[in-house]
Amino acid sequence: MAVASSTTMKKTAMVLRRRTQAPKRYSDTIFGDEDDLDFEDVSCQRCGSGDFGSKLLLCDKCDKGYHIFCLRPILVSIPKGAWFCPSCSNIKKPQLFPLVQTKIVDFFRIRRLLESTERLSQSNIKKRKRASGLAMPKKKRKLLAFNPTEDPQRRLEQMASLATALEASGTEYSNELTYRPGMAPRSANSAALEKGGMQVLPKEDIESLNLCKRMMEEGECPPLMVVFDPVEGFTVQADRYIKDLTIITEYVGDVDYLNNREHDDGDSMMTLLHASNPSKSLVICPDKRGNIARFVNGINNFSPDGKKKQNVKCARYDVNGECRVLLIANRDIRKGEKLYYDYNGYEHEYPTEHFV
Numbered sequence: 001m002a003v004a005s006s007t008t009m010k011k012t013a014m015v016l017r018r019r020t021q022a023p024k025r026y027s028d029t030i031f032g033d034e035d036d037l038d039f040e041d042v043s044c045q046r047c048g049s050g051d052f053g054s055k056l057l058l059c060d061k062c063d064k065g066y067h068i069f070c071l072r073p074i075l076v077s078i079p080k081g082a083w084f085c086p087s088c089s090n091i092k093k094p095q096l097f098p099l100v101q102t103k104i105v106d107f108f109r110i111r112r113l114l115e116s117t118e119r120l121s122q123s124n125i126k127k128r129k130r131a132s133g134l135a136m137p138k139k140k141r142k143l144l145a146f147n148p149t150e151d152p153q154r155r156l157e158q159m160a161s162l163a164t165a166l167e168a169s170g171t172e173y174s175n176e177l178t179y180r181p182g183m184a185p186r187s188a189n190s191a192a193l194e195k196g197g198m199q200v201l202p203k204e205d206i207e208s209l210n211l212c213k214r215m216m217e218e219g220e221c222p223p224l225m226v227v228f229d230p231v232e233g234f235t236v237q238a239d240r241y242i243k244d245l246t247i248i249t250e251y252v253g254d255v256d257y258l259n260n261r262e263h264d265d266g267d268s269m270m271t272l273l274h275a276s277n278p279s280k281s282l283v284i285c286p287d288k289r290g291n292i293a294r295f296v297n298g299i300n301n302f303s304p305d306g307k308k309k310q311n312v313k314c315a316r317y318d319v320n321g322e323c324r325v326l327l328i329a330n331r332d333i334r335k336g337e338k339l340y341y342d343y344n345g346y347e348h349e350y351p352t353e354h355f356v
């Protein structure tokens, strides 16, 4: 989502009326040639502010304003065509995915039956406990694999909630970065191309990441519930206590060149590679294939309240030479808390300890 750069935003109380009908160039222009246009004081229905006028979107039915970054899900850019606000767009409650084990096993292509995963879950927990029992230097920030909910029935409910959201969004489930014909090839995903270098994921953290992947393949999902909110859309909440530094999920989807997606209305694009040569920059597009990551909300970077809500950090790593994006708990998260990550923040936050 870092595609919508916020660096050039300036403060203004004015907003362009009927912005959605304005030619494309107006949405690209930040307060440039607005003199000859019709103005009106409009403020955002969500945050109440009239600032960031070029990011204030007007509903084509009720004329109320919404910042594209206050919308849930956030919009990356001003839509080209008509746009209707959440109240006017008449979002229907999505069709619930059946809470039937065989259907869920098929949907997620789970390798073994869920009954047998109880044992596996316990052995994983034991293994993890042993590993973390080793005397580690305090300052070493080791990532933890997520801890699945023990109750298999509850895990089924968690997976059904994700299947509901994926089906409602027309997204096929995938837990890996995907490379499709006509998009960027896998060979384009080279961490060495990252401008200024990319932090390398340490070996033990790669093991934790691989453990997360394996658990998901075996029906042990992260302890998360996808919840439909008529105003916010699909959101993700913790379904058990999640410890600081836990890997929540990898951000996955189709990998494409940023150049191919510059005029995309996709609301969940994520930077994968910020290359020195911009034509080599890559984004992850989870609109066709993806996992739970696409339903985790971005916070509003521009309000202190938004910042306080953040409990997940988005970080890019060099994993065996390829760029990967991980969502990681950046503090202890209580059961029932909604997950929020800062979709711009990580651009400026490079821990330098693991730099190549």
Ligand SMILES: [Zn+2]
Binding pocket: 044, 045, 046, 047, 048, 049, 066, 067, 070
């Ligand atoms: Zn707003």
Ligand SMILES: [Zn+2]
Binding pocket: 059, 060, 061, 062, 063, 064, 084, 085, 086, 087, 088, 089
């Ligand atoms: Zn409206």
